[in-house]
Amino acid sequence: MANASLLSPTNKHFFKPLLPGFQRNLNIPVKFFSEHIEGKHEGKTVKLRTDASKRTWEVKMDGNRLTEGWKEFVEAHDLRIRDFVVFRHEGDMVFHVTALGPSCCEIQYPQSISHEEGEESGEIEISEREVEENLQKEYDQSSADLNCFSQSVTHSNISNDLVTLPRDFAKRNGLDKGMHEIVLMNEEGKSWESEVRSRMSGQVFIVGGWKSLCSENKLKGGDSCTFKLLQNAKTPVFQLCSRIGESRFVKLTPTLNSLEIGKQHLPVSFTKGNGLIHPGEIILVDKDRVEWSMKLQVDNRGGMHIFGGNDWKSFCAANEVGGGESLTLELIRGGLSPLFKFFSKIEQPSFEAEDRRHKRARVHNGSQETDKGEPSRATKMGPELEKREKTAEKGEPSRASNKSSGKQGNLQKTQACSVTDHVAKVKESVVDTLTSIRRFQAELETMEQKLEDSLQEINKLS
DNA sequence: TTCGTTGAAAAGACGCTCAT
DNA sequence: ATGAGCGTCTTTTCAACGAA
Numbered sequence: 001m002a003n004a005s006l007l008s009p010t011n012k013h014f015f016k017p018l019l020p021g022f023q024r025n026l027n028i029p030v031k032f033f034s035e036h037i038e039g040k041h042e043g044k045t046v047k048l049r050t051d052a053s054k055r056t057w058e059v060k061m062d063g064n065r066l067t068e069g070w071k072e073f074v075e076a077h078d079l080r081i082r083d084f085v086v087f088r089h090e091g092d093m094v095f096h097v098t099a100l101g102p103s104c105c106e107i108q109y110p111q112s113i114s115h116e117e118g119e120e121s122g123e124i125e126i127s128e129r130e131v132e133e134n135l136q137k138e139y140d141q142s143s144a145d146l147n148c149f150s151q152s153v154t155h156s157n158i159s160n161d162l163v164t165l166p167r168d169f170a171k172r173n174g175l176d177k178g179m180h181e182i183v184l185m186n187e188e189g190k191s192w193e194s195e196v197r198s199r200m201s202g203q204v205f206i207v208g209g210w211k212s213l214c215s216e217n218k219l220k221g222g223d224s225c226t227f228k229l230l231q232n233a234k235t236p237v238f239q240l241c242s243r244i245g246e247s248r249f250v251k252l253t254p255t256l257n258s259l260e261i262g263k264q265h266l267p268v269s270f271t272k273g274n275g276l277i278h279p280g281e282i283i284l285v286d287k288d289r290v291e292w293s294m295k296l297q298v299d300n301r302g303g304m305h306i307f308g309g310n311d312w313k314s315f316c317a318a319n320e321v322g323g324g325e326s327l328t329l330e331l332i333r334g335g336l337s338p339l340f341k342f343f344s345k346i347e348q349p350s351f352e353a354e355d356r357r358h359k360r361a362r363v364h365n366g367s368q369e370t371d372k373g374e375p376s377r378a379t380k381m382g383p384e385l386e387k388r389e390k391t392a393e394k395g396e397p398s399r400a401s402n403k404s405s406g407k408q409g410n411l412q413k414t415q416a417c418s419v420t421d422h423v424a425k426v427k428e429s430v431v432d433t434l435t436s437i438r439r440f441q442a443e444l445e446t447m448e449q450k451l452e453d454s455l456q457e458i459n460k461l462s
Numbered sequence: 463t464t465c466g467t468t469g470a471a472a473a474g475a476c477g478c479t480c481a482t
Numbered sequence: 483a484t485g486a487g488c489g490t491c492t493t494t495t496c497a498a499c500g501a502a
Contacts, residue, residue: 197464197465199464199465199466207464255474255475255476258474258475258476261476261477263475263476265473265474265475267473267474305474
């Protein structure tokens, strides 16, 4: 976005960090409101513009609060907790809005958010179709990540003109059986005809074209490259990507045991690919946008796992993911304090995987009767109980409410809760919320300082 | 050239011990 | 009781080799 006008002293600005609950409404800072709006434009609607769209968004203002229409604006721009929005007053209650991510950098939108026919600046209502498109966009993005695979280049695979295709990738894209013609393509669009073949052993290979592609693109032994499946039709195209193997999405399959001990391994390829190498605190955001603070630990081999104790189990329960089921998490922010968001539950784990897990459970713990007989504690947190808990948690979710429900793990106990228990839970809830707010405040202060520094530098440049 | 086999390495799961 | 750290065992993956 070209922000020349951002530098203009004639345009008044304010910025707002997006905190939990921001989706419903947004408060204009009192000082800004009293100086520029109060007594002049009260009760009017404000018009919001962004560089991401040619559309003007009309939002109702109740007092200093943006209400009706704000949610649509948020959804259309995929604004999230910890983002920042900078409002630039262009006069006559028109604001230009710039969205900044948690890194304090401007959020880049791939293309204009609204680009269909019927787009007029005066159009206010966001259509369901556009909301669906936003969701579809998000889905496509995740699919794109799932349609990528990384491969290391070796002297052997170059000399044999043959390279292994990761099993899960081949399976996911229906390439794990028989022979398939494919096209290998580099970033410039140059292509090489090739084939995908599978073996009795289950290994799947790309045969042919590999040597030429490596030669043409100066790939040599020890290099690593990422391919993206562009079309999974009759002739799939594998395009060489410049990115080296990172994916924002990670699929996890908590076992009953991992839920019990509160420990969940993260694939090394994912952690390394995203630069997650330091132990520390991580934040998981569940499907209700409730935050869960857990720990990221590293073992002596560099393997990483989430350690959350009961919180891990409760987090999975909050997302209706039980032992043996899979969920996908999206890495929103890496660094020293990574932030993950629950992305989706994967409904049907493969039978082989499930069978394998059962086999392991039996091998390692003969007394663990997961198939029948006395269920384990984790099994008690099954769908029925989860459903009841969910019903009880209707309304504004709070981390404490989830935590306490997770800790209960026993329906009878839930029903027998005394007034004292409720008071204790409410107290816990308040304390937790306060802790979250204080943490946010500390982070906000840091971010605010960074932002101000940036503005000062920009002003110097101007 | 194709394809089966093998062995090493990596990853995942689990459990034990110790500290708090 | 819970959390943290670490060791060990099992499973999976894949490069490399060699026979047909």
